[in-house]
Amino acid sequence: xxxxxxxxxxxxxxxxxxxxxxxxxxxxxxxxxxxxxxxxxxxxxxxxxxxxxxxxxxxxxxxxxxxxxxxxxxxxxxxxxxxxxxxxxxxxxxxxxxxxxxxxxxxxxxxxxxxxxxxxxxxxxxxxxxxxxxxxxxxxxxxxxxxxxxxxxxxxxxxxxxxxxxxxxxxxxxxxxxxxxxxxxxxxxxxxxxxxxxxxxxxxxxxxxxxxxxxxxxxxxxxxxxxxxxxxxxxxxxxxxxxxxxxxxxxxxxxxxxxxxxxxxxxxxxxxxxxxxxxxxxxxxxxxxxxxxxxxxxxxxxxxxxxxxxxxxxxxxxxxxxxxxxxxxxxxxxxxxxxxxxxxxxxxxxxxxxxxxxxxxxxxxxxxxxxxxxxxxxxxxxxxxxxxxxxxxxxxxx
Numbered sequence: 001x002x003x004x005x006x007x008x009x010x011x012x013x014x015x016x017x018x019x020x021x022x023x024x025x026x027x028x029x030x031x032x033x034x035x036x037x038x039x040x041x042x043x044x045x046x047x048x049x050x051x052x053x054x055x056x057x058x059x060x061x062x063x064x065x066x067x068x069x070x071x072x073x074x075x076x077x078x079x080x081x082x083x084x085x086x087x088x089x090x091x092x093x094x095x096x097x098x099x100x101x102x103x104x105x106x107x108x109x110x111x112x113x114x115x116x117x118x119x120x121x122x123x124x125x126x127x128x129x130x131x132x133x134x135x136x137x138x139x140x141x142x143x144x145x146x147x148x149x150x151x152x153x154x155x156x157x158x159x160x161x162x163x164x165x166x167x168x169x170x171x172x173x174x175x176x177x178x179x180x181x182x183x184x185x186x187x188x189x190x191x192x193x194x195x196x197x198x199x200x201x202x203x204x205x206x207x208x209x210x211x212x213x214x215x216x217x218x219x220x221x222x223x224x225x226x227x228x229x230x231x232x233x234x235x236x237x238x239x240x241x242x243x244x245x246x247x248x249x250x251x252x253x254x255x256x257x258x259x260x261x262x263x264x265x266x267x268x269x270x271x272x273x274x275x276x277x278x279x280x281x282x283x284x285x286x287x288x289x290x291x292x293x294x295x296x297x298x299x300x301x302x303x304x305x306x307x308x309x310x311x312x313x314x315x316x317x318x319x320x321x322x323x324x325x326x327x328x329x330x331x332x333x334x335x336x337x338x339x340x341x342x343x344x345x346x347x348x349x350x351x352x353x354x355x356x357x358x359x360x361x362x363x364x365x366x367x368x369x370x371x372x373x374x375x376x377x378x379x380x381x382x383x384x385x386x387x388x389x390x391x392x393x394x395x396x397x398x
Contacts, residue, residue: 004111007119008152014122015130015152017098022053026097027060027134030104034070035208036268036289037329040296042103043071044173046080052160053099059083061092073269077176089113095127103134107150132157169303171332173296177276185273192261194233194279200261201226202235202275202294204285205244211320212286214373220251221375222382226282227256235280237263237271237290276301283313284382286370287326287337291315295334312385314338316378317353318370324363327356338381340368347377 027049029042049058059082060075062068068086075084085092089110094100095118102110114122114131121127135149136158162170194200203223207213214222227234238244241264249257263274275283275290276297283294291313298310313335317326330337330353339356343349348368356363 004115004150007115007122010122011114011131012152014128015132015154017130019053019156020055022056022098022130024097025049025053025056025058025099025101026092026094027058027101028104028110029060029062029071030064030067032064032105034067037287037292038289039071039074040173040175040289040292041329043074043078044170044175044296046078047166047170047174048157048160048162049101050080051162051166052157056098057082059085059097061085061087063088070268073267073272074175076269077178078174079176090117094118094129095121097129099130099132101132101134101154102151107133107135111150168332169299172299172334173292174300175272175293175296176300177273177297181269181273182276182278184270185277188270188274189261189277189279194261198231198233198279199281200233200235200277200279201282202280202284204283204288204290205236207286207288209320212288212318212370214286214316214378215371218371218373218375218378222284222378224252224256225375225379226382227252227259233259233261235261235263235274239263239266239268239271241265272297280311281309282382282386283311283335285315287315287317287329291335292329292333298334310334312336312382312389314382314385316340316370316373317367318372319364319367320369322364324367325361327353327358327363328361330354331358336385340370340373340377341366342368347374348372350377350381 027046031038046058046060058080061084062071063086065086068084072084075081104110118127131151132154133149133151136153136155161167189200205213205219213219223234226232236244236248245257245260245262245264248260252260263271266274271290272293275294283291285291294311294313298313302308302310315326315330315335315337317330317337317339318324324339326337326339337353338350339353340348341351
């Protein structure tokens with residue numbers, strides 16, 4: 001790092017900027033990987049950037065064209081971001097920005113770019129942009145995931161506290177669906193047989209890691225319990241068109257399968273629109289990105305809509321790879337994250353992950369794995385939540 005010493009020293013001097021005077025901010029988003037949940041969380045943090053730089057236009061750029069196309073649906077209609085480009089760094093006028101925030105993995109690549117292409121401008125004072133690492137900000141806390149920062153960390157930004165209301169919105173995520181998109185979703189569901197007065201439940205059945213899922217017999221027991229309710233249909237996603245319809249029919253039989261609506265081959269943006277439909281009363285699944293997105297959709301939709309009923313959203317969670325960190329993901333969410341803990345009863349006890357210590361980053365004791373959930377304990381928990389919210393009564397499953 002010795003060859004960068006003079007450059008980093010000059011950058012450090014330029015970083016002493018008053019946030020109220022900042023007019024243009026550029027955020028580089030190049031994480032070398034794409035996950036739906038992570039992207040939803042990272043994009044939602046633009047709210048804090050907008051608040052911290054109250055007089056600035058905030059632009060973003062992703063070099064990887066595939067990732068750019070995947071991230072674009074999350075930024076559509078976002079009021080906190082101006083331009084979102086897919087430009088090579090050599091085609092960006094970095095000196096036109098007052099502040100540059102590097103959300104890259106690894107940061108070393110961007111530091112090398114600065115050294116090879118812009119060091120002379122920075123050192124002679126013709127480029128005075130403040131340049132910060134995104135490390136330490138919400139969503140970029142873990143060095144294990146995002147690497148060790150090589151650029152200066154923006155300590156003042158990281159320490160900046162939003163109001164309680166704005167912080168709650170940010171932590172529950174924000175995704176913005178237009179009225180036109182809401183109308184499209186309603187028409188699409190009507191075309192798939194959803195009738196007026198019917199409630200729609202969403203069951204999510206996939207995750208990035210197999211151990212995040214229930215046993216398949218438990219999953220279908222829970223699904224069947226809610227399929228038998230009157231005036232209920234269940235929405236399932238088969239975005240890759242792998243033939244889930246036939247698989248579900250084999251498990252459930254044709255009669256129950258008539259109450260299923262399959263989403264096949266639609267885009268991620270269209271999936272967001274469907275998740276925001278007013279007929280949806282319940283969303284259930286593992287620790288998965290679409291639940292983070294659902295939280296973001298209803299965070300925004302419930303603002304300014306009096307008496308809007310936010311769906312019951314439940315994410316089941318368990319020990320994965322000998323660790324448990326789900327309380328960090330779901331603590332601020334509208335989703336009711338749950339876990340199964342050891343208890344005197346044979347099936348254990350369900351707790352909300354929001355009850356766990358947010359300051360304890362990794363939990364390894366007391367929490368069981370997802371395959372240890374039973375259908376009875378899950379069905380009773382979900383029905384209990386419905387009874388709390390709308391007074392709907394059920395008989396307990398023994």
